[in-house]
Amino acid sequence: MKTSNEIRVTGNGNGCAWLSRSILLITRYSLLYSLLILLLTSCAPKKEIPLELVSVTRGNIESSIPATGTVMPRNRLEIKPPVSGRIEQVLVAEGEAVRKGQIIALMSSLDRATLIDAARAKGEEEVRRWEEMYKPTPVIAPINGFIIQRSVEPGQTLTSNDVVLVMADKLIVKAQIDETDIGRIKLGQGVSIVLDAYPKDEVNGRVEHIAYESKVVSNVTVYEVDVIPLTVPDFFRAGMSATVNFSQNARQDVLVVPLKAIKKRGKSVYVWKPNADNKTAQAVQIETGLENGDNLEVLSGLTEGEKVVVPTKEMIEKLANRRGGPPNFNPFGSQRSR
Numbered sequence: 001m002k003t004s005n006e007i008r009v010t011g012n013g014n015g016c017a018w019l020s021r022s023i024l025l026i027t028r029y030s031l032l033y034s035l036l037i038l039l040l041t042s043c044a045p046k047k048e049i050p051l052e053l054v055s056v057t058r059g060n061i062e063s064s065i066p067a068t069g070t071v072m073p074r075n076r077l078e079i080k081p082p083v084s085g086r087i088e089q090v091l092v093a094e095g096e097a098v099r100k101g102q103i104i105a106l107m108s109s110l111d112r113a114t115l116i117d118a119a120r121a122k123g124e125e126e127v128r129r130w131e132e133m134y135k136p137t138p139v140i141a142p143i144n145g146f147i148i149q150r151s152v153e154p155g156q157t158l159t160s161n162d163v164v165l166v167m168a169d170k171l172i173v174k175a176q177i178d179e180t181d182i183g184r185i186k187l188g189q190g191v192s193i194v195l196d197a198y199p200k201d202e203v204n205g206r207v208e209h210i211a212y213e214s215k216v217v218s219n220v221t222v223y224e225v226d227v228i229p230l231t232v233p234d235f236f237r238a239g240m241s242a243t244v245n246f247s248q249n250a251r252q253d254v255l256v257v258p259l260k261a262i263k264k265r266g267k268s269v270y271v272w273k274p275n276a277d278n279k280t281a282q283a284v285q286i287e288t289g290l291e292n293g294d295n296l297e298v299l300s301g302l303t304e305g306e307k308v309v310v311p312t313k314e315m316i317e318k319l320a321n322r323r324g325g326p327p328n329f330n331p332f333g334s335q336r337s338r
Contacts, residue, residue, distance in 0.1 A: 051274060051281060052310040054261050056302045062250040063290040064192075065184060069175035069227065071195070071240040073148060073168030081139060084159045085109040087152050088136050092165070094150050098141045105139035105152075105164055112136065113157075145169040148238055171236045172208065172229070175244040176215075176222040185210060190247040191227045195240050205229040207246070249290055256295040261308045262288075263316055270319060271302065272309040281309040283319050 081087075089106040098104055108116060112134045119126040149166035152158065173193055177185055185207060193203040209226040216222075227244055229236070263270050269288045272281035286301030302308065309315075 051278065051312075053274065053307045054258050054310060056255055056257050056298060056304055056306045056308065058253060058304050059256050059295075060250070060252045061254060061256055061290050061292060061295055061297050063248040063292050064245040065177070065181050065248065066293065067175040067177050067181075067225075067244045067246065069173040069193075069242045069244045071171055071236055071238055071242060072174050073170070073238055074172045074226070074228070075143070075145075075169045076148075077142060077145075077167045078163045079104070079139060079142070079165045079167060080162060081107055081137075081158050081160055081164055083107070083109045083137055085137070085157070086113045087154050087156050087158060087164070089154055090150060090152065090165075092147050092150070094147050097146045098144070098167070100141055100144050102141045103138040104141050104147070106136040107139060107158070107164075108136050139164055141167065143167065143169055168238070170228070171232050171238060173205065173227040173242050173244055175225045175227055175242075175246075176217060177225050177246075179214060179221040179223065182210070182223045182225075184248065185225055185246055192245045192247070193227065193229060194243045194245075195235070196242065197240055198235055201233065201235070203229050203231070203233060251290055251297060254289070255298040255302060255304055257298050257302065257308060258310075259291070259294060259296055261310050262286075262296055263311055263319060265319065269296070272311050272315055274307060274309050281311075281315065283311075283315070 085108045087105060087107045090104070091106070092098055092104045115130050115134060116127060119130045145167045147165055148168050149163075151163045151165060158164065187207055187210065189207040191205040191207060193205050195201070195203075205227045207225060208228040211224040214221050214223050225246075257271065261271055263283075268285055270283045270285055272283050274281050284301065287299040289297035289299050291297070311319075
């Protein structure tokens with residue numbers, strides 16, 4: 001005869017078995033349900049993405065060589081005191097224009113500073129007498145220009161190696177040009193300058209100097225080109241970053257197509273013309289001219305108002321895998337197959 005304890009043990013064992021079978025069935029049904037959803041999703045028709053079309057338009061185009069640059073003084077001078085001593089007065093402020101020979105600061109030599117300090121113990125009259133007898137030493141501006149840094153204030157003691165003020169004659173932009181483009185940069189060439197801090201303000205300039213020695217920046221050989229603004233704006237500051245565009249050629253009233261609609265393959269340029277179904281497109285070769293950061297001049301192969309397709313990744317891959325590329329463009333309007 002079974003005890004009550006034995007009955008409880010037997011009942012618990014049957015319950016665990018039932019629970020295990022239930023979990024197994026639920027797992028199987030869940031897997032079947034997931035598989036069914038996956039099959040239905042994969043069999044469902046894919047939503048077609050419409051082709052993005054752009055138009056061939058008529059307009060003006062100017063090609064340029066873009067480069068980065070930094071605003072810097074053309075001639076930066078650190079003005080140091082003629083003698084060691086104490087600064088009595090600084091007569092100019094940062095940004096102030098000065099002329100050559102102008103007194104920009106006054107200082108006392110160590111001897112004068114000692115005498116003046118000793119005279120103060122005897123009263124103001126004694127100080128005035130020594131100040132008249134022992135004039136301060138002037139600090140003179142060596143060039144015409146403006147102050148870009150004021151390093152000292154009255155009362156500071158300096159040696160002859162300390163910098164009192166920093167001057168510049170004019171602010172320019174030093175641009176770095178890749179060696180592959182330096183052959184297209186000429187003295188006097190027109191340039192547009194846009195500071196990163198003032199993107200809406202374009203400043204015109206010209207090429208003043210092209211370096212004779214190259215530099216290697218991030219494993220790229222570059223040449224420094226000095227660009228002088230035709231008019232230096234008040235917001236120019238030394239150290240500002242700038243984008244510099246060196247003008248090349250310009251053409252008026254020509255056919256242009258957005259760069260995003262073309263693909264270059266070697267020396268050839270291709271666009272995609274939509275087929276009649278507006279769902280597929282065919283790559284054709286065109287002849288091109290000037291190029292800037294947005295558009296490309298079309299010499300032949302397209303007409304004004306014609307629509308072209310912005311190529312998808314699949315279109316570009318198909319063009320790259322096609323042996324010999326698409327049919328060559330014939331300027332007389334017909335195409336021949338290879």
